[in-house]
Amino acid sequence: MEIDVRHIAKLAKLEIPEQEIPKMEQELSSIVSMVEKLPELVSKDSLLDPENTMELRPDVVQPSFARDEMLKNAPDTAAGCLMVPKVVE
Amino acid sequence: MKKLYEYSATELAALLRAKEVSAAEIATSSLDRIAAVEDQIDAYLTVTADEALATAKRVDEKIAAGEEIAPLAGIPIAIKDNICTKSIKTTCASRMxxxxxxxxxxxxxEKLNAQDIVVTGKVNMDEFAMGGSCENSYFKKTKNPWDTSRVPGGSSGGSAAAVAACEVPLALGSDTGGSVRCPASFCGIVGLKPTYGAVSRYGLVAFASSLDQIGPFGRTVDDVSLLYGAICGRDVRDATSRETALGKVEGSVKGLRLGIPKEYFGEGISAEVKASVYAAAEQLRGLGAEIVEISLPSTDYALAAYYIISSAEASSNLARYDGVKYGFSGNREGTLNDLYLSTRSQGFGAEVKRRIMLGTYVLSSGYYDAYYKRAKLLQNVIAKEFxxxxxKCDAIxxxxNPTTAFRLGEKCDDPVQMYASDVCTVTVNIAGLPGISFPCGKDGAGLPIGMQVIGPKFSETRLLSIAKSYETAVGGFAVKEM
Known part of the structure; x- marks a missing residue:
């Protein structure tokens, strides 16, 4: 089983140092090989659990969190907004 | 003489009502015990001494004023650090x-604070609850009170170790693939993984949302029952939660049919563990249960299905850590992509990255049917087998765990070997069932062995009753002297 670690890392937004790629490849392969032994199953069943039909709460307007409370954990804010690096020229 | 910190929550609640001790004395005794043994155990990431004493004072004032107090008022508890506590740091044992x-x-x-429970602090875990030894914490390695060269189990290792070392009578953990039951077993205490949906997950930092469940720890079955009864039930903020309540825990197994699935006693399970569990089953037979042999043929596939489903959900859930909204923030001088990459690469530890990578892979284009869909179909098969x-039986x-607590560092280099220790517990999460772990003997080195009892959905009262029946028959579970 060949796993393109660089491609997966790009999708996952993770930097895997070049020298760690072989190890990561080997680890992922050994985990994935556990899966190879799974039987082929053909089923028309839904992937959702029929016994656990989720219950929605009534859609009622309620007080929410205060903005300044929610921004307290943010690394950088300005004028009550989250700051990010410039994304458009 | 028995020290105050050695009493169970149930005993402390009675002493408090009889005015034989004050809540302040209970809290102080717990905090002193933490100060005395923490350097050997390393269970806590944050100790909230001031808050604990303030709550205890409030309880004492209520008692002095003749007010009714709640069942858990004044009882010390440790909280796993992935359960959100307002104004108290919640780290998930991650740099992130x-x-x-x-x-x-x-x-x-909210439920426990409304009862005036005394929170002594936040306890260690594997980073984002990913692991079975508590060694994946960014901050420290928690030790097993029975032998401090060994792991307490994981991921709720801090919760179990704090209870086993009598730092607190109660703790909360969370269980996605065995993270309550494994450390309960390694540390010789009682841990309950409730039915999926029995306890609200609102405020539990998500790992694998379809498998995660908060569960209680204690040194006695009564204590675990008391805590479970206080946290279960429907919550509108968790759409998967259900109305449920704890019934009367009779402590009897008379007339119950208990199933022994041969697949759980295979060659990967140590001889001492097998012998102990069989002996405990014999004891339950002596107490009036009927033992029946059953089969759960898909057990062998459960581990692979578990690692696919949990890693897939983890990779989605952990996408929120982007260095923008909260948490660790990496390089803010470059592009937005630089910020994402540096934040996630520096903020997550090795095991978390491995699971995100695995999850991203199994969900990636072209592989979804081969892995994720296959695992989800297998999940249905496993649930149907249960x-x-x-x-044929009332409980299983x-x-x-296949072995007793292993040494620190012993399994760190081989993820597959580490994952294999979850083989007996993951099926319960996959099928959404409740499972309880309680001590059923010791190995040659004196380390605790745990027995798991699995029941149908929402059969917590029955599981606790079976555990209590065994506990009473053996005269209570041993507590490690420290």
């Missing part, structure tokens, strides 16, 4: 959330 202070309480915390088994007896 090292300085995260939740602006809200998890539903379980449902079928429960037509198995080991919790």
């Amino acid at each position: 959330l090292e300085n995260f202070v939740p602006p809200y309480d998890a539903t379980v915390m 449902a079928n088994a429960f037509t 007896l198995t080991p919790v």
